[in-house]
Amino acid sequence: MRAAPLHLEAGSDVRLTLEQFARQSKATGFVLSVVGNLSRAAFACPDRPAATIISGELEIITLQGTISPNGVHLHLSFSDVDCQVWGGHLEPGTLVLRGADLLVGLLEEAARPTTGPRVKIAVLPGCPYSIRALRMLRTLAIPYLEIEPDGAGPVPQLFIDGVAIGGYDALAELHGRGELEALRP
Incomplete structure:
Protein backbone atom coordinates (compact mmCIF):
# COMPACT_ATOMS: atom_id res chain seq x y z
CA MET A 1 0.00 0.00 0.00
CA ARG A 2 1.09 3.54 -0.63
CA ALA A 3 -0.43 6.72 0.78
CA ALA A 4 -1.45 9.58 -1.49
CA PRO A 5 -2.23 13.04 -0.08
CA LEU A 6 -5.05 14.86 -1.84
CA HIS A 7 -5.93 18.54 -1.31
CA LEU A 8 -9.38 19.77 -2.32
CA GLU A 9 -9.79 23.49 -2.96
CA ALA A 10 -12.82 25.59 -2.03
CA GLY A 11 -15.80 24.68 -4.20
CA SER A 12 -14.54 21.16 -5.03
CA ASP A 13 -17.14 18.39 -5.13
CA VAL A 14 -15.75 15.74 -2.76
CA ARG A 15 -17.30 12.69 -4.39
CA LEU A 16 -16.67 13.75 -7.98
CA THR A 17 -13.06 14.65 -7.15
CA LEU A 18 -12.43 11.21 -5.62
CA GLU A 19 -14.12 9.46 -8.55
CA GLN A 20 -11.94 11.44 -11.00
CA PHE A 21 -8.79 10.74 -8.95
CA ALA A 22 -9.50 6.98 -8.96
CA ARG A 23 -10.18 6.91 -12.72
CA GLN A 24 -7.16 9.02 -13.69
CA SER A 25 -4.73 7.16 -11.45
CA LYS A 26 -6.38 3.77 -12.11
CA ALA A 27 -6.25 3.41 -8.32
CA THR A 28 -8.08 1.13 -5.95
CA GLY A 29 -7.95 1.99 -2.28
CA PHE A 30 -9.67 3.69 0.61
CA VAL A 31 -9.79 6.97 2.51
CA LEU A 32 -7.44 6.91 5.50
CA SER A 33 -8.17 10.35 6.96
CA VAL A 34 -9.71 13.73 6.22
CA VAL A 35 -9.62 17.22 7.72
CA GLY A 36 -11.65 20.09 6.34
CA ASN A 37 -14.99 21.78 6.07
CA LEU A 38 -17.96 21.93 3.73
CA SER A 39 -20.38 24.57 2.52
CA ARG A 40 -22.88 21.93 1.38
CA ALA A 41 -23.33 18.26 2.20
CA ALA A 42 -25.36 15.87 0.07
CA PHE A 43 -25.85 12.43 1.58
CA ALA A 44 -28.23 9.50 1.30
CA CYS A 45 -30.00 8.04 4.29
CA PRO A 46 -31.31 4.45 4.29
CA ASP A 47 -34.71 4.01 2.64
CA ARG A 48 -34.99 7.68 1.60
CA PRO A 49 -35.86 8.29 -2.06
CA ALA A 50 -33.62 11.35 -2.48
CA ALA A 51 -30.42 12.76 -1.05
CA THR A 52 -30.55 15.00 2.03
CA ILE A 53 -28.92 18.40 1.49
CA ILE A 54 -27.57 20.59 4.33
CA SER A 55 -25.85 23.93 3.71
CA GLY A 56 -23.85 26.17 6.02
CA GLU A 57 -20.47 25.98 7.71
CA LEU A 58 -20.04 22.25 8.23
CA GLU A 59 -17.05 20.53 9.83
CA ILE A 60 -16.06 17.14 8.40
CA ILE A 61 -15.77 14.51 11.14
CA THR A 62 -15.17 11.37 9.08
CA LEU A 63 -15.04 10.24 5.49
CA GLN A 64 -14.48 6.55 4.99
CA GLY A 65 -14.97 3.97 2.34
CA THR A 66 -13.45 2.69 -0.87
CA ILE A 67 -12.45 4.10 -4.24
CA SER A 68 -11.74 2.39 -7.54
CA PRO A 69 -11.82 3.31 -11.23
CA ASN A 70 -15.24 1.63 -11.33
CA GLY A 71 -16.74 3.88 -8.65
CA VAL A 72 -16.63 4.91 -5.03
CA HIS A 73 -18.52 3.86 -1.91
CA LEU A 74 -18.04 6.46 0.79
CA HIS A 75 -19.75 7.43 4.03
CA LEU A 76 -19.54 10.95 5.44
CA SER A 77 -20.22 12.36 8.89
CA PHE A 78 -20.06 16.06 9.71
CA SER A 79 -21.33 18.57 12.25
CA ASP A 80 -23.23 21.81 11.77
CA VAL A 81 -22.69 25.08 13.69
CA ASP A 82 -24.76 23.71 16.60
CA CYS A 83 -22.49 20.62 16.81
CA GLN A 84 -25.32 18.38 15.63
CA VAL A 85 -23.83 15.41 13.80
CA TRP A 86 -25.21 14.24 10.46
CA GLY A 87 -24.12 11.52 8.12
CA GLY A 88 -24.83 8.99 5.43
CA HIS A 89 -23.74 7.77 2.01
CA LEU A 90 -21.73 10.53 0.26
CA GLU A 91 -23.49 11.90 -2.81
CA PRO A 92 -22.41 14.30 -5.57
CA GLY A 93 -23.01 17.92 -4.59
CA THR A 94 -20.97 17.80 -1.37
CA LEU A 95 -18.88 20.97 -1.69
CA VAL A 96 -15.70 22.05 0.14
CA LEU A 97 -15.96 25.40 1.96
CA ARG A 98 -12.34 26.57 2.46
CA GLY A 99 -10.35 23.41 1.88
CA ALA A 100 -10.06 19.73 2.71
CA ASP A 101 -7.04 17.47 3.00
CA LEU A 102 -7.41 13.75 2.50
CA LEU A 103 -5.02 10.87 2.79
CA VAL A 104 -5.91 8.01 0.48
CA GLY A 105 -4.42 4.51 0.82
CA LEU A 106 -3.79 2.96 -2.59
CA LEU A 107 -3.57 -0.80 -2.88
CA GLU A 108 -1.07 -2.55 -5.06
CA GLU A 109 -2.75 -4.57 -7.75
CA ALA A 110 -2.87 -8.19 -6.67
CA ALA A 111 -2.93 -10.99 -9.18
CA ARG A 112 -6.57 -11.86 -9.63
CA PRO A 113 -8.06 -14.64 -11.69
CA THR A 114 -9.85 -13.32 -14.76
CA THR A 115 -12.33 -16.14 -15.10
CA GLY A 116 -15.35 -13.84 -14.88
CA PRO A 117 -17.53 -12.44 -12.13
CA ARG A 118 -17.30 -14.12 -8.73
Whole structure:
Protein backbone atom coordinates (compact mmCIF):
# COMPACT_ATOMS: atom_id res chain seq x y z
CA MET A 1 0.00 0.00 0.00
CA ARG A 2 1.09 3.54 -0.63
CA ALA A 3 -0.43 6.72 0.78
CA ALA A 4 -1.45 9.58 -1.49
CA PRO A 5 -2.23 13.04 -0.08
CA LEU A 6 -5.05 14.86 -1.84
CA HIS A 7 -5.93 18.54 -1.31
CA LEU A 8 -9.38 19.77 -2.32
CA GLU A 9 -9.79 23.49 -2.96
CA ALA A 10 -12.82 25.59 -2.03
CA GLY A 11 -15.80 24.68 -4.20
CA SER A 12 -14.54 21.16 -5.03
CA ASP A 13 -17.14 18.39 -5.13
CA VAL A 14 -15.75 15.74 -2.76
CA ARG A 15 -17.30 12.69 -4.39
CA LEU A 16 -16.67 13.75 -7.98
CA THR A 17 -13.06 14.65 -7.15
CA LEU A 18 -12.43 11.21 -5.62
CA GLU A 19 -14.12 9.46 -8.55
CA GLN A 20 -11.94 11.44 -11.00
CA PHE A 21 -8.79 10.74 -8.95
CA ALA A 22 -9.50 6.98 -8.96
CA ARG A 23 -10.18 6.91 -12.72
CA GLN A 24 -7.16 9.02 -13.69
CA SER A 25 -4.73 7.16 -11.45
CA LYS A 26 -6.38 3.77 -12.11
CA ALA A 27 -6.25 3.41 -8.32
CA THR A 28 -8.08 1.13 -5.95
CA GLY A 29 -7.95 1.99 -2.28
CA PHE A 30 -9.67 3.69 0.61
CA VAL A 31 -9.79 6.97 2.51
CA LEU A 32 -7.44 6.91 5.50
CA SER A 33 -8.17 10.35 6.96
CA VAL A 34 -9.71 13.73 6.22
CA VAL A 35 -9.62 17.22 7.72
CA GLY A 36 -11.65 20.09 6.34
CA ASN A 37 -14.99 21.78 6.07
CA LEU A 38 -17.96 21.93 3.73
CA SER A 39 -20.38 24.57 2.52
CA ARG A 40 -22.88 21.93 1.38
CA ALA A 41 -23.33 18.26 2.20
CA ALA A 42 -25.36 15.87 0.07
CA PHE A 43 -25.85 12.43 1.58
CA ALA A 44 -28.23 9.50 1.30
CA CYS A 45 -30.00 8.04 4.29
CA PRO A 46 -31.31 4.45 4.29
CA ASP A 47 -34.71 4.01 2.64
CA ARG A 48 -34.99 7.68 1.60
CA PRO A 49 -35.86 8.29 -2.06
CA ALA A 50 -33.62 11.35 -2.48
CA ALA A 51 -30.42 12.76 -1.05
CA THR A 52 -30.55 15.00 2.03
CA ILE A 53 -28.92 18.40 1.49
CA ILE A 54 -27.57 20.59 4.33
CA SER A 55 -25.85 23.93 3.71
CA GLY A 56 -23.85 26.17 6.02
CA GLU A 57 -20.47 25.98 7.71
CA LEU A 58 -20.04 22.25 8.23
CA GLU A 59 -17.05 20.53 9.83
CA ILE A 60 -16.06 17.14 8.40
CA ILE A 61 -15.77 14.51 11.14
CA THR A 62 -15.17 11.37 9.08
CA LEU A 63 -15.04 10.24 5.49
CA GLN A 64 -14.48 6.55 4.99
CA GLY A 65 -14.97 3.97 2.34
CA THR A 66 -13.45 2.69 -0.87
CA ILE A 67 -12.45 4.10 -4.24
CA SER A 68 -11.74 2.39 -7.54
CA PRO A 69 -11.82 3.31 -11.23
CA ASN A 70 -15.24 1.63 -11.33
CA GLY A 71 -16.74 3.88 -8.65
CA VAL A 72 -16.63 4.91 -5.03
CA HIS A 73 -18.52 3.86 -1.91
CA LEU A 74 -18.04 6.46 0.79
CA HIS A 75 -19.75 7.43 4.03
CA LEU A 76 -19.54 10.95 5.44
CA SER A 77 -20.22 12.36 8.89
CA PHE A 78 -20.06 16.06 9.71
CA SER A 79 -21.33 18.57 12.25
CA ASP A 80 -23.23 21.81 11.77
CA VAL A 81 -22.69 25.08 13.69
CA ASP A 82 -24.76 23.71 16.60
CA CYS A 83 -22.49 20.62 16.81
CA GLN A 84 -25.32 18.38 15.63
CA VAL A 85 -23.83 15.41 13.80
CA TRP A 86 -25.21 14.24 10.46
CA GLY A 87 -24.12 11.52 8.12
CA GLY A 88 -24.83 8.99 5.43
CA HIS A 89 -23.74 7.77 2.01
CA LEU A 90 -21.73 10.53 0.26
CA GLU A 91 -23.49 11.90 -2.81
CA PRO A 92 -22.41 14.30 -5.57
CA GLY A 93 -23.01 17.92 -4.59
CA THR A 94 -20.97 17.80 -1.37
CA LEU A 95 -18.88 20.97 -1.69
CA VAL A 96 -15.70 22.05 0.14
CA LEU A 97 -15.96 25.40 1.96
CA ARG A 98 -12.34 26.57 2.46
CA GLY A 99 -10.35 23.41 1.88
CA ALA A 100 -10.06 19.73 2.71
CA ASP A 101 -7.04 17.47 3.00
CA LEU A 102 -7.41 13.75 2.50
CA LEU A 103 -5.02 10.87 2.79
CA VAL A 104 -5.91 8.01 0.48
CA GLY A 105 -4.42 4.51 0.82
CA LEU A 106 -3.79 2.96 -2.59
CA LEU A 107 -3.57 -0.80 -2.88
CA GLU A 108 -1.07 -2.55 -5.06
CA GLU A 109 -2.75 -4.57 -7.75
CA ALA A 110 -2.87 -8.19 -6.67
CA ALA A 111 -2.93 -10.99 -9.18
CA ARG A 112 -6.57 -11.86 -9.63
CA PRO A 113 -8.06 -14.64 -11.69
CA THR A 114 -9.85 -13.32 -14.76
CA THR A 115 -12.33 -16.14 -15.10
CA GLY A 116 -15.35 -13.84 -14.88
CA PRO A 117 -17.53 -12.44 -12.13
CA ARG A 118 -17.30 -14.12 -8.73
CA VAL A 119 -20.95 -13.29 -8.03
CA LYS A 120 -23.85 -15.01 -9.74
CA ILE A 121 -27.43 -14.02 -9.00
CA ALA A 122 -30.73 -15.60 -9.96
CA VAL A 123 -33.54 -13.04 -10.20
CA LEU A 124 -37.09 -12.70 -11.43
CA PRO A 125 -38.34 -9.60 -13.26
CA GLY A 126 -40.44 -7.37 -11.02
CA CYS A 127 -39.34 -9.01 -7.77
CA PRO A 128 -38.61 -6.15 -5.33
CA TYR A 129 -35.85 -8.07 -3.51
CA SER A 130 -34.22 -8.99 -6.83
CA ILE A 131 -34.29 -5.31 -7.82
CA ARG A 132 -32.73 -4.29 -4.49
CA ALA A 133 -29.99 -6.92 -4.73
CA LEU A 134 -29.08 -5.90 -8.29
CA ARG A 135 -29.06 -2.23 -7.28
CA MET A 136 -26.73 -2.97 -4.36
CA LEU A 137 -24.30 -4.88 -6.58
CA ARG A 138 -24.30 -2.09 -9.18
CA THR A 139 -23.89 0.65 -6.53
CA LEU A 140 -20.93 -1.19 -5.02
CA ALA A 141 -19.45 -1.76 -8.51
CA ILE A 142 -19.38 -5.53 -7.97
CA PRO A 143 -19.41 -7.48 -11.25
CA TYR A 144 -22.08 -10.15 -11.42
CA LEU A 145 -23.66 -12.59 -13.80
CA GLU A 146 -27.43 -13.05 -13.90
CA ILE A 147 -28.49 -16.69 -14.07
CA GLU A 148 -31.80 -18.48 -14.27
CA PRO A 149 -33.47 -19.39 -10.95
CA ASP A 150 -33.37 -23.10 -10.25
CA GLY A 151 -37.03 -23.07 -9.19
CA ALA A 152 -36.23 -24.59 -5.79
CA GLY A 153 -36.50 -21.48 -3.67
CA PRO A 154 -37.18 -17.80 -3.35
CA VAL A 155 -35.35 -15.17 -5.38
CA PRO A 156 -32.92 -13.63 -5.49
CA GLN A 157 -30.52 -16.52 -5.09
CA LEU A 158 -26.91 -15.38 -4.67
CA PHE A 159 -23.72 -17.36 -5.18
CA ILE A 160 -20.20 -16.19 -4.42
CA ASP A 161 -17.44 -18.30 -5.90
CA GLY A 162 -20.04 -21.01 -6.50
CA VAL A 163 -21.24 -21.10 -2.87
CA ALA A 164 -24.89 -20.28 -2.19
CA ILE A 165 -25.10 -17.42 0.30
CA GLY A 166 -28.87 -16.87 0.37
CA GLY A 167 -31.02 -13.98 -0.77
CA TYR A 168 -31.17 -10.23 -0.38
CA ASP A 169 -30.98 -10.29 3.44
CA ALA A 170 -27.76 -12.33 3.32
CA LEU A 171 -26.29 -9.93 0.75
CA ALA A 172 -27.21 -6.91 2.91
CA GLU A 173 -25.66 -8.57 5.97
CA LEU A 174 -22.39 -9.21 4.10
CA HIS A 175 -22.39 -5.58 2.97
CA GLY A 176 -23.01 -4.37 6.52
CA ARG A 177 -19.95 -6.32 7.70
CA GLY A 178 -17.83 -4.94 4.84
CA GLU A 179 -17.32 -8.37 3.32
CA LEU A 180 -18.39 -7.42 -0.20
CA GLU A 181 -15.49 -5.03 -0.81
CA ALA A 182 -13.20 -7.91 -1.77
CA LEU A 183 -15.49 -8.65 -4.72
CA ARG A 184 -14.82 -5.31 -6.40
CA PRO A 185 -12.36 -5.27 -9.30
